[in-house]
Amino acid sequence: MDIMEIVDEKLGKMNPAIAALVVKLARKIPYIDRKIAALAEKEYGPILDGLEDSVKPYRKRFRSIGALPVNGMKRRDILDFMKKLKNLEESRWKKGFVSGAVYHGDRGHIDFLNEAYSINSQSNPLHSDIWPSAIKYEAEIVSMTGKMLGGVTAADSSGPGKICGTVTSGGTESILLAMKTYRDRARKEKGIRRPEIVIPVTAHAAFDKAGQYFNIKIKRVPIDSSCRADIREAAKAISSNTVALVGSAPSFPHGAIDPIPELSETARKKGIGFHVDACLGGFILPWAERLGYDVPPFDFRLPGVTSISADTHKYGYAAKGTSVVLYRGEELRHYQFYKTTDWPGGLYFSPTFAGSRPGALSAACWAAMVSLGEDGYLKAAGRILKTADQIKKGIAGIPGLRILGNPLWNIAFASDELDIYRVLDFMTGLGWSLNGLHRPSCVHICVTLRHAEPGVAARFIRDLRSAVAHVKKHPSERGDMAPVYGMAATLPDRSIVSDLLDRYMDILYRV
Numbered sequence: 001m002d003i004m005e006i007v008d009e010k011l012g013k014m015n016p017a018i019a020a021l022v023v024k025l026a027r028k029i030p031y032i033d034r035k036i037a038a039l040a041e042k043e044y045g046p047i048l049d050g051l052e053d054s055v056k057p058y059r060k061r062f063r064s065i066g067a068l069p070v071n072g073m074k075r076r077d078i079l080d081f082m083k084k085l086k087n088l089e090e091s092r093w094k095k096g097f098v099s100g101a102v103y104h105g106d107r108g109h110i111d112f113l114n115e116a117y118s119i120n121s122q123s124n125p126l127h128s129d130i131w132p133s134a135i136k137y138e139a140e141i142v143s144m145t146g147k148m149l150g151g152v153t154a155a156d157s158s159g160p161g162k163i164c165g166t167v168t169s170g171g172t173e174s175i176l177l178a179m180k181t182y183r184d185r186a187r188k189e190k191g192i193r194r195p196e197i198v199i200p201v202t203a204h205a206a207f208d209k210a211g212q213y214f215n216i217k218i219k220r221v222p223i224d225s226s227c228r229a230d231i232r233e234a235a236k237a238i239s240s241n242t243v244a245l246v247g248s249a250p251s252f253p254h255g256a257i258d259p260i261p262e263l264s265e266t267a268r269k270k271g272i273g274f275h276v277d278a279c280l281g282g283f284i285l286p287w288a289e290r291l292g293y294d295v296p297p298f299d300f301r302l303p304g305v306t307s308i309s310a311d312t313h314k315y316g317y318a319a320k321g322t323s324v325v326l327y328r329g330e331e332l333r334h335y336q337f338y339k340t341t342d343w344p345g346g347l348y349f350s351p352t353f354a355g356s357r358p359g360a361l362s363a364a365c366w367a368a369m370v371s372l373g374e375d376g377y378l379k380a381a382g383r384i385l386k387t388a389d390q391i392k393k394g395i396a397g398i399p400g401l402r403i404l405g406n407p408l409w410n411i412a413f414a415s416d417e418l419d420i421y422r423v424l425d426f427m428t429g430l431g432w433s434l435n436g437l438h439r440p441s442c443v444h445i446c447v448t449l450r451h452a453e454p455g456v457a458a459r460f461i462r463d464l465r466s467a468v469a470h471v472k473k474h475p476s477e478r479g480d481m482a483p484v485y486g487m488a489a490t491l492p493d494r495s496i497v498s499d500l501l502d503r504y505m506d507i508l509y510r511v
């Protein structure tokens with residue numbers, strides 16, 4: 001037995017938190033660290049090498065360009081080349097084989113957004129004097145989103161209750177900014193030097209990223225049997241260093257809406273911030289509620305909710321690259337803003353992480369929002385939720401599968417008798433791109449307008465039924481990605497998995 005097997009066997013029997021600590025300490029010893037890294041390379045290197053071909057499918061078909069061409073290429077040739085790649089990629093998402101990713105995707109809508117982009121392609125909100133149009137669009141995106149999410153906005157109120165915010169580049173940036181905001185407010189107003197945030201284990205990875213980037217300790221709260229944050233554990237995890245509590249509406253893994261009203265009250269009573277991550281749900285839940293679906297209050301109508309992230313580039317149907325982060329009160333938003341008064345480059349300020357930003361994306365986002373309007377969002381949500389109902393019914397009718405929790409449209413399913421990752425493998429073979437998740441092992445499909453097209457939901461259920469039948473019939477087959485998912489889910493030494501992810505990202509940047 002080599003050192004890694006010993007380590008893994010021993011760690012596998014430990015509580016995961018203790019195992020993680022043991023690994024962290026062990027890897028501080030250079031000999032053990034080198035040994036584990038070398039053995040991991042031997043064991044998992046070939047798997048990664050095998051993945052390289054699937055990550056880089058164009059290598060074999062087209063010339064790679066690793067340095068600037070000596071002479072510039074012809075524009076026509078470049079555009080033809082790009083069209084060729086686009087055509088290779090488009091049909092998969094267009095035909096509804098992909099979970100999430102493209103949320104609208106109708107040709108007419110895409111052409112309209114592209115035109116809005118091209119009209120504004122030079123715009124940069126950093127230069128508000130040159131492009132006042134960009135800041136008009138952004139102010140209105142924030143106001144429309146705030147209003148939709150239960151807020152009283154700048155248009156009809158001022159003061160601490162007023163909902164305000166900024167446009168960001170995506171859900172992750174919205175979350176990072178909100179967490180930085182709470183950290184800085186707590187430092188200034190409460191003198192908190194060791195900030196903590198309390199998040200459900202299912203909260204998006206962006207919160208962990210915020211912890212790593214901004215030196216905020218993350219305290220994770222378990223979920224209950226319906227995949228929702230445990231309210232009592234959340235309250236218990238709050239300490240005098242807690243700067244914010246987090247809930248998802250809904251969560252990325254299981255589409256579960258955390259008990260937002262209860263968490264909001266807990267946060268309000270403790271006098272801490274409460275961020276609702278509605279990146280996925282912000283542009284669906286208000287309409288789902290109007291359509292009569294069971295949606296608990298999750299937005300600024302709850303007095304304890306102090307910030308919300310809502311992604312325009314998901315169910316807001318904007319092009320990729322925009323999201324909105326909202327705050328209760330401009331005082332709170334001030335902690336997000338960057339400003340410097342003494343730089344030789346002049347007075348400088350920027351509301352979000354980037355300096356220069358693509359005003360054209362904000363213009364296209366504004367165009368998407370005003371072209372859809374309330375009736376457009378309502379209709380789209382209705383189609384998505386109806387399709388999701390059909391898919392949930394179909395999954396529930398497949399013996400061997402069970403749906404996790406009680407999701408509305410982001411549906412995770414698991415199995416107590418089959419290797420769910422092999423089901424995923426089979427679906428991949430049929431052209432599907434679903435999300436493999438772990439803890440617990442499951443797969444999800446996030447339903448979009450692509451799945452609401454005629455015949456797509458029925459095809460999904462048909463394919464899923466054959467996948468389950470195949471896995472039942474061939475219990476000892478290994479599968480392609482199933483062992484990788486299995487390894488990633490169960491390997492006790494998480495630092496090895498983390499190292500492998502470094503290597504995977506290195507591969508992404510290889511020409």
Ligand SMILES: Cc1ncc(COP(=O)(O)O)c(C=O)c1O
Pocket residue numbers: 170171172173204206248250251252277278279280311323
């Ligand atoms: C609930 C939730 N929060 C945050 C994010 C992060 O969004 P983005 O990928 O736009 O950064 C996602 C992405 O799927 C999400 O589902």
